[in-house]
Amino acid sequence: MKEAESTVFVVDDDPSVRASLGRLFKSVGLAVEAFASGREFLERGPAEGPACLVLDVRMPELSGLDLQEELSRSGVAIPVVFITGHGSVSASVRAMKAGAADFLEKPVDEQQLLDVVYYALEKDRRARRERDEIAELRGSLASLTPREREVLGHVVAGRPNKQIAAELGTSEKTVKVHRARVMEKMKVASLAELARLAEKLHLSRPEV
Amino acid sequence: MDGDDRQKTHDELLAELETLRRRLAKAKVAAAQLKQVEEALQEAQRLAHLGSWDWNIVTNDLSWSDEVYRIFGLTPQEFGATYDAFLESVHPDDRQAVRDAVDASLADAAVPYSIEHGVVRPDGSERVVHERGEVTFDGDGRPVRMIGTVHDVTELREAEFRYRTVADFTYDWEYWRSADGRLLYVSPSCERISGYKPEAFVDDPDLMGELVLPEDREMWEAHRREAERALGIHEIQFRIRRRDGDVRWLEHVCRPVTAGGGRFLGVRASNRDVTVRRQTAVEAARLRQQLLHSARVAAMGELAASLAHELTQPLAAILSNAQAALRLMATQPPDIEEVRASLVDIVDDDKRAADVIKATRTLLKGGESDYALVDANDVVRQVAALTRGEALARDIAINLELAAHLPPVWGNRVQLQQVVLNLLLNGLEVMGEGERGFREIVVRTSDQRGKNVLVAVRDSGPGVDVAHANLLFETFYTTKEEGLGMGLAINRSIVERHGGRIWAENNADRGATFYVTLPVAERGAK
Numbered sequence: 001m002k003e004a005e006s007t008v009f010v011v012d013d014d015p016s017v018r019a020s021l022g023r024l025f026k027s028v029g030l031a032v033e034a035f036a037s038g039r040e041f042l043e044r045g046p047a048e049g050p051a052c053l054v055l056d057v058r059m060p061e062l063s064g065l066d067l068q069e070e071l072s073r074s075g076v077a078i079p080v081v082f083i084t085g086h087g088s089v090s091a092s093v094r095a096m097k098a099g100a101a102d103f104l105e106k107p108v109d110e111q112q113l114l115d116v117v118y119y120a121l122e123k124d125r126r127a128r129r130e131r132d133e134i135a136e137l138r139g140s141l142a143s144l145t146p147r148e149r150e151v152l153g154h155v156v157a158g159r160p161n162k163q164i165a166a167e168l169g170t171s172e173k174t175v176k177v178h179r180a181r182v183m184e185k186m187k188v189a190s191l192a193e194l195a196r197l198a199e200k201l202h203l204s205r206p207e208v
Numbered sequence: 209m210d211g212d213d214r215q216k217t218h219d220e221l222l223a224e225l226e227t228l229r230r231r232l233a234k235a236k237v238a239a240a241q242l243k244q245v246e247e248a249l250q251e252a253q254r255l256a257h258l259g260s261w262d263w264n265i266v267t268n269d270l271s272w273s274d275e276v277y278r279i280f281g282l283t284p285q286e287f288g289a290t291y292d293a294f295l296e297s298v299h300p301d302d303r304q305a306v307r308d309a310v311d312a313s314l315a316d317a318a319v320p321y322s323i324e325h326g327v328v329r330p331d332g333s334e335r336v337v338h339e340r341g342e343v344t345f346d347g348d349g350r351p352v353r354m355i356g357t358v359h360d361v362t363e364l365r366e367a368e369f370r371y372r373t374v375a376d377f378t379y380d381w382e383y384w385r386s387a388d389g390r391l392l393y394v395s396p397s398c399e400r401i402s403g404y405k406p407e408a409f410v411d412d413p414d415l416m417g418e419l420v421l422p423e424d425r426e427m428w429e430a431h432r433r434e435a436e437r438a439l440g441i442h443e444i445q446f447r448i449r450r451r452d453g454d455v456r457w458l459e460h461v462c463r464p465v466t467a468g469g470g471r472f473l474g475v476r477a478s479n480r481d482v483t484v485r486r487q488t489a490v491e492a493a494r495l496r497q498q499l500l501h502s503a504r505v506a507a508m509g510e511l512a513a514s515l516a517h518e519l520t521q522p523l524a525a526i527l528s529n530a531q532a533a534l535r536l537m538a539t540q541p542p543d544i545e546e547v548r549a550s551l552v553d554i555v556d557d558d559k560r561a562a563d564v565i566k567a568t569r570t571l572l573k574g575g576e577s578d579y580a581l582v583d584a585n586d587v588v589r590q591v592a593a594l595t596r597g598e599a600l601a602r603d604i605a606i607n608l609e610l611a612a613h614l615p616p617v618w619g620n621r622v623q624l625q626q627v628v629l630n631l632l633l634n635g636l637e638v639m640g641e642g643e644r645g646f647r648e649i650v651v652r653t654s655d656q657r658g659k660n661v662l663v664a665v666r667d668s669g670p671g672v673d674v675a676h677a678n679l680l681f682e683t684f685y686t687t688k689e690e691g692l693g694m695g696l697a698i699n700r701s702i703v704e705r706h707g708g709r710i711w712a713e714n715n716a717d718r719g720a721t722f723y724v725t726l727p728v729a730e731r732g733a734k
Contacts, residue, residue: 014521014525016521016522016525016553016556016557016560017521017524017525017528019525019529019553020524020525020526020527020528020529020532020550020553020557021528023528023529023532023546023549023550023553024528024529024531024532024535026532026546027531027532027535027536027539027546028535058517058597058600058601059600060599060600060603060604060605060648061605063600063603083524085516085517085520085521085524085597106520106521106523106524107520107523107524107526107527107528108524108527108528109527110527110528110531110532
């Protein structure tokens with residue numbers, strides 16, 4: 001397990017609630033960083049590793065919901081677990097619609113909270129891996145020449161080399177060379193694999 | 209007779225004549241002196257309205273001095289006085305009594321003649337006279353002569369009647385206690401109030417003190433000592449138990465009575481039955497308390513969600529700390545230091561929750577607490593803690609800027625909390641419809657030169673309508689949809705009862721500030 005690398009950010013204006021949550025997460029070996037306000041958390045900057053945010057709904061100045069909005073506006077993707085002292089339906093709906101991982105009512109049962117937090121961390125870890133992967137793929141994709149990019153489009157559309165050659169007005173042999181280059185640059189061994197990557201990158205068939 | 213003898217006789221006669229002349233001269237002088245004395249006596253009788261008479265019982269001759277004639281409305285020495293003529297002048301209603309009194313004195317030397325009776329003058333006007341007389345008896349014990357006086361006491365009796373009427377018909381229970389503790393006067397109204405007749409108090413000067421309820425007796429005794437020692441007006445209220453067992457509240461006012469030279473003649477006092485007034489006042493106070501209590505309960509109702517929040521926070525912290533502690537105990541080796549820290553936090557949070565409950569209970573409980581020394585900072589802190597959750601729900605921060613040191617005020621803690629609570633709720637409500645973004649209520653306390661404590665509640669709402677600023681503190685005046693308009697009116701009533709002042713001003717930028725000043729408790733107040 002790589003739990004130690006994961007960080008739980010706790011944002012709660014109530015010092016005793018903040019401290020107690022921190023202690024609870026630490027007791028299961030999680031790294032914790034606590035903040036008294038959303039502003040403080042924003043100033044800290046993005047997390048280095050997998051993380052999740054445990055957030056009080058009601059806080060002076062910047063409420064939990066406002067912070068969530070602010071984060072998604074600035075493109076920071078971090079799972080948010082809301083904790084509220086007084087559950088209001090409208091607040092929970094707003095939070096969940098905005099993509100909250102969960103919405104828990106105080107006092108929170110530790111197992112439920114830990115489960116939600118573990119799940120959120122796992123989700124963040126996977127999302128990060130995905131993001132890394134996509135970033136890598138995008139890098140590979142960017143290394144293709146315009147011609148190779150064109151060939152890739154036709155290949156993932158399932159067209160045979162002969163047809164591609166006809167479309168591009170070139171020889172079937174040249175298409176084969178492009179195709180081998182694409183496979184190499186995209187670090188795939190099979191056509192099926194290439195198709196899966198293309199799917200991930202949302203590559204569509206090139207407009208002809 | 210021989211010549212010598214005749215000569216001698218002649219000389220002797222001359223001498224006698226001379227003697228007689230001298231005697232006559234002396235007698236003339238004496239007569240003149242007697243006349244003077246008589247005139248002086250007459251004058252004295254006239255001035256004193258005191259006539260004299262002399263009655264020869266054997267001959268039934270009666271002589272009146274001029275003043276008697278005048279008192280009876282007759283021309284002096286107009287006719288020969290007789291006993292019957294005298295009885296004729298006596299008021300018909302008193303005639304028999306006078307006759308009996310005379311007879312009694314004539315029959316028994318030990319019975320003095322002294323009687324007050326009316327006189328009817330020939331012109332019909334009436335006088336009141338006081339007669340005194342003495343009877344002379346002969347060797348056989350028969351009455352032979354009676355002399356006496358007639359004193360016209362009409363003016364005296366009229367004056368007495370006026371003063372007595374004034375005194376006897378007073379509504380309050382009036383009395384005059386002499387320096388040696390006797391009751392010189394008790395008005396009949398004492399019976400209406402105490403159930404005892406005036407004589408009962410005159411006969412037993414301690415009765416009044418005995419009627420005072422045991423709980424009030426010490427106060428009463430202290431008052432009596434003070435009233436006799438210090439000049440001036442003394443006033444107390446105490447309860448007495450009436451003859452029929454009922455308890456009455458008396459308002460007692462007294463002042464020392466002094467003669468011209470400052471001689472202490474006792475104490476003159478009034479007892480007024482203020483039972484009904486006290487009951488009305490007690491009832492009014494009770495209704496006021498009920499009103500204040502209802503308003504507090506209503507205000508606390510608005511805070512229900514906030515209170516839940518204020519209890520949930522420490523409970524949540526306690527739960528997390530306890531669960532963390534359990535986990536820390538289970539690790540090998542257990543992290544005892546951290547477990548200890550958890551327990552310390554649990555204790556603190558438990559106290560915090562208890563404080564919220566205590567503050568809530570105080571505000572919700574009926575009845576009134578007594579006046580005491582109150583720290584305005586404490587009041588603000590406690591109420592702010594209760595309203596914090598409500599403020600958060602509305603996205604409003606409540607910030608406190610409390611003076612480092614405040615002198616205590618003399619007041620009713622619960623009511624002062626109610627004042628701050630109303631101001632905070634008012635602030636939260638007026639900002640309810642305001643624009644989003646950073647909004648805050650600032651509560652500031654300060655010491656105004658050791659004379660007053662100032663509590664200022666500053667909001668960033670729409671501000672107060674200057675044109676209606678004077679209506680703000682009136683009952684049922686409200687600009688809020690759901691408001692009853694009671695909060696600020698109640699505040700004014702509470703603050704003014706504490707001898708303080710409350711007012712509102714618009715801030716230079718936006719919102720309004722409500723100010724409350726409360727007088728600092730006097731040194732030595734307990």
